[in-house]
Amino acid sequence: MNKTTTTVKPVFHVQDMNLWYGNNQALKNVHLEIPENEVTAVIGPSGCGKSTFVKTLNLMVKRIPSVKLSGELHFNGQNILKDKVDLVNLRKQIGMIFQKGNPFPQSIYDNVAYGPRIHGMKRKKELDEVVETSLKQVALWDEVKDRLNSSALGLSGGQQQRLCIARAIATKPSVVLMDEPTSALDPVSTLRIEQLISELKNQYTIVIVTHNMQQAARISDQTAFFLHGEIIEASDTDSLFSVPSDRRTEDYISGRFG
Amino acid sequence: MENKAALSAGERLIKSKRNRSLGELRGKILVTLCALIMITATVSVTIFLTVKGLQSFLVNHVSPIEFLTSTNWNPLADDPSYGALPFIFGSLAVTFLSALIAAPLGIGGAIFMTEIAPSWGRKVLQPVIELLVGIPSVVYGFIGLTILVPFIREHGTGTGFSILAGTIVLSIMILPTITTIATDAMGALPSSLREGSLALGATRWQTIRKVLLPAALPSLLTAVVLGMARAFGEALAVQMVIGNVRSLPASLLDPSATLTTIITLNMGHTTYGSVENNTLWSMGLILLIISFVFILIVRYLSSRRKI
Ligand SMILES: Nc1ncnc2c1ncn2[C@@H]1O[C@H](COP(=O)(O)OP(=O)(O)OP(=O)(O)O)[C@@H](O)[C@H]1O
Ligand SMILES: [Mg+2]
Numbered sequence: 001m002n003k004t005t006t007t008v009k010p011v012f013h014v015q016d017m018n019l020w021y022g023n024n025q026a027l028k029n030v031h032l033e034i035p036e037n038e039v040t041a042v043i044g045p046s047g048c049g050k051s052t053f054v055k056t057l058n059l060m061v062k063r064i065p066s067v068k069l070s071g072e073l074h075f076n077g078q079n080i081l082k083d084k085v086d087l088v089n090l091r092k093q094i095g096m097i098f099q100k101g102n103p104f105p106q107s108i109y110d111n112v113a114y115g116p117r118i119h120g121m122k123r124k125k126e127l128d129e130v131v132e133t134s135l136k137q138v139a140l141w142d143e144v145k146d147r148l149n150s151s152a153l154g155l156s157g158g159q160q161q162r163l164c165i166a167r168a169i170a171t172k173p174s175v176v177l178m179d180e181p182t183s184a185l186d187p188v189s190t191l192r193i194e195q196l197i198s199e200l201k202n203q204y205t206i207v208i209v210t211h212n213m214q215q216a217a218r219i220s221d222q223t224a225f226f227l228h229g230e231i232i233e234a235s236d237t238d239s240l241f242s243v244p245s246d247r248r249t250e251d252y253i254s255g256r257f258g
Numbered sequence: 259m260e261n262k263a264a265l266s267a268g269e270r271l272i273k274s275k276r277n278r279s280l281g282e283l284r285g286k287i288l289v290t291l292c293a294l295i296m297i298t299a300t301v302s303v304t305i306f307l308t309v310k311g312l313q314s315f316l317v318n319h320v321s322p323i324e325f326l327t328s329t330n331w332n333p334l335a336d337d338p339s340y341g342a343l344p345f346i347f348g349s350l351a352v353t354f355l356s357a358l359i360a361a362p363l364g365i366g367g368a369i370f371m372t373e374i375a376p377s378w379g380r381k382v383l384q385p386v387i388e389l390l391v392g393i394p395s396v397v398y399g400f401i402g403l404t405i406l407v408p409f410i411r412e413h414g415t416g417t418g419f420s421i422l423a424g425t426i427v428l429s430i431m432i433l434p435t436i437t438t439i440a441t442d443a444m445g446a447l448p449s450s451l452r453e454g455s456l457a458l459g460a461t462r463w464q465t466i467r468k469v470l471l472p473a474a475l476p477s478l479l480t481a482v483v484l485g486m487a488r489a490f491g492e493a494l495a496v497q498m499v500i501g502n503v504r505s506l507p508a509s510l511l512d513p514s515a516t517l518t519t520i521i522t523l524n525m526g527h528t529t530y531g532s533v534e535n536n537t538l539w540s541m542g543l544i545l546l547i548i549s550f551v552f553i554l555i556v557r558y559l560s561s562r563r564k565i
Contacts, residue, residue, distance in 0.1 A: 060457060065377070092459035102450035105473045115458040118468070164454070171458055 010074075011036050011175055011205045012057060017071035017081070019052060019061065019229075026052045028229045030071070034222075036174075039197060039206045041216035041237065044226030045252065050209040053226065054177045057207065058094040059087060092119055095168030095204075097178040101160030103152035103167070108135075108144050111152045111163055115171035134166040138196055158189025165196065169204070176200065178208040182215070194219050213253055217241050225249045304546065311543025314340070314536035325540060331504045333534040340537050342517070344506045346544065349516040351421055351507075352500070353490045356428035361482045363429075364436030372444040373466055383437075390434045399498030402427040407499055414511045419501030422510040427495050432485035439484060443477030444470065476559045483559065487552040491545065493518035517541045 012034035019027035026049045034040050042050045055061045056073065059080060073081045080090065092115070103111050112131045113121075121127055131148070135141040140162045144155070152163055161181060168176055178197075182190040197206060197219050210216050216223055217237060224234035225246075233240060233249045244250040314320045320340045328341025367387075371379045402423055411418030447470055455465040471478070493516075501513020502523060521538050528535040 058457060060453065063453075063456070088459045088461060090459075091457055096453075096457035098450060098453065100450065102448070102454040104451060104454065104469050114455070114460075114468070118458065118460045118464050167454075168458065 009036055010034055011076060012207075013072075013074040015072040015074075017056070017073055018069070019049075019056060020066075020068045021064070022066040026229050027056070030229075030231055032224055032231060032234055034205060034207060036205050037201060037203070038221040039201050039208060039219055041220035041223045042207065042209045042226060043211070043213065043216050043223060043252070046211075048226040049229040050226055051179050052229075054096075054179055054207055054209055057175075057177055058091050058096055059085070060096070062087075092171050093173050093175065095171065095173040095176045097161070097164055097168055097176065097181045099180040100184050101157060101164045103155070103160050103163050105151065105153055107149045108152045108155070108163060109148040112166050112170050114167060119171060130170050134170040135163075137169060137200070138162040138166040139192065140166060156189075158185050158192060161185060161189070161193060162196065165193075165200075169200070173204065175205045175207070178206065180209050180211060183211060190215075213241075213255075225252060227252070307539065307543055307546055310536070310539035311546075312540075314533060314540045318533045318536055320533065320537060320540075325537070329506050333537065338533070340533075342520075342537070342541055342544075344504060345515050345517045345520050345541065347506060348421070348500070348514040349490060349518065349545075349548075351514070352424045352428055352496060352516060353486050355421070355425040355510075356432060356489045357482055357486045359425065359429035360433045360436050360485055364433050364481065364485070365440045365478055367433075367437045368440035368444050369466060369471075371441050373462065373470070380441075387434045387437055390430070395431070395492065395494040396498075398427050398431055399495035402495065402499040410511065416511050417501065417513065419499060419513045420511045421500065421507050421514045424496045424500040424514070424516070425510075427499055428489045428492060431492060431495060432488045435488050436481045436485040439481035440474075440478050443474045443481065446477075447473055476563045480556050480559045483552055483555050487549055490548060490552070491518065493522045497522060517545050 010033040012032070014030055014032045014034075017027060017030040018025065030053065032040075042053060044050055052061060056069070057075075061067045061069070069081055071081065072079050075090070075094075078085070104114065106114075109131055112134050113127045116127060116130050121130070132141060132145075135144065140159060143159065144163075147154075152160065155163060161184075165176070165181075182193050185193065194215065197208065200206060201221075208216075208220065220237045222234065223237045223240045225232045225240065225248075227248055233244060233246045235245075240249065241253060244253060315322050315325070325340050325342050326346070327343055328339060329343050330339040330341040331344065332339045367383060371383050406423045406426055407418035407420075409418070410416075410420055410423055414420075414422075451469055451473060452465055455469045456462070460468070496516055497519040500515060500519060502515045502519055503513045504515065507514040521541055524534065525538055528538065
């Protein structure tokens, strides 16, 4: 584990970022650095802005008409709030996994091939290769290799979630955002996804929202604690959980509220 | 002491159940009655139509083969012939052609309302659609007769009364059906599909074309088939613009007739029980059978709905 995060170049550099849904401010003066090839966990009570925060990182919040943003959000050195960014290109580099697996009602193969296809990959051989390696990376290949052409909706919840991860990494992103990826899964599937995350972090920068404190402690290198839209505390996971510097963090992780 | 309290609580439970079950029973009888009346009505109409529709074949010995395949309709000749093919063809032609026009328009409108401009698009298009539904058939026919028929006459060949005129009038009439059902189908798609696709870097258009439309396809087809069923059964407006001739049309600009228009035109001046009157019932039976096929298609499509 790389603890000296300051030496690693941050993939995201968030500074004084504010977000409003209409008049309701959901993010307040958020400041955070997200280092490369590490797992950053985002924790906090319900409604504190965790989902909003990760959806801001790939500018998904811009889909909502009432959203207003201010501040700075640098992705690989470019302020994607100010500069005119190509959303297609940005989201190709930033994959996203949702709380509930959301495979398209298509075949397993077409699900994984979806990203590469829309980004212009046409040759069958190339696509086959991407589908296979992506499915292997999420340890789903052996389970589905004989039924690649059957519907993805026939998979179990855990398999669907891993398929969605495969679909996200098939576009070869550098960052993967996960919003409570295991909250709808059983413990065994959850464990598999956690193992997967540990393996993926060699190649990807991962930001994961979780309600499960043990999960955050198990898999993340850095943890950010959100409360009412503010980051109360963000530091490396071990020290945040063992010696929290803020009283509210301590209350939260010891289960006194939230 | 405790035992007694438990007992009375138990009794209370039973009592309140008894009170409630009386009301339950009354409601149950009422809705069962409604269901029975509906079933009886449907079954009687079907039986009546089947019996009447078969009479021309069983009693009057009209050949069913001739009825279905001959193009010669001449019930008043000395040697009468009863070929209904031109009308069957006319009905199917206007139905499919109007669906061909209305389906892309309706689905396009649905996409506009759900994906492109969900906030104001719906506000503008919804009342337009409701208005279209509210306009009576005769008004559609009248407008077609006054504007469409002369227009076709001037810019094409013939009198203007034509399959084309019937098709255009019908496609506007079935547009609301298709648009409404297609809008519901698109709106019912979970937004996780949209987000999933956009998060992979797809554009909005790619998302619509490659994820949303395929996902909604069975429901969209249902919308089109229901629109076709509506077109197939429409009589009045079509009758006013289609020309009502007995021969097979050779082109879109030729006049034609449909099963429904022939029935409405002739039922008045044929005597009940005559051969011609009976053959009209046979056409009614064919309408019923084909509508039934439409329903079967819709059921099949709904069972294949993916989400
Ligand atoms: N689309 C939206 N429009 C308006 N307000 C919203 C919207 N989405 C979220 N909010 C508000 O923003 C705040 C933060 O919501 P968010 O979903 O980010 O919380 P969260 O931390 O992810 O909660 P949870 O743990 O329950 O998922 C909440 O007060 C919420 O009501
Ligand atoms: Mg959330």
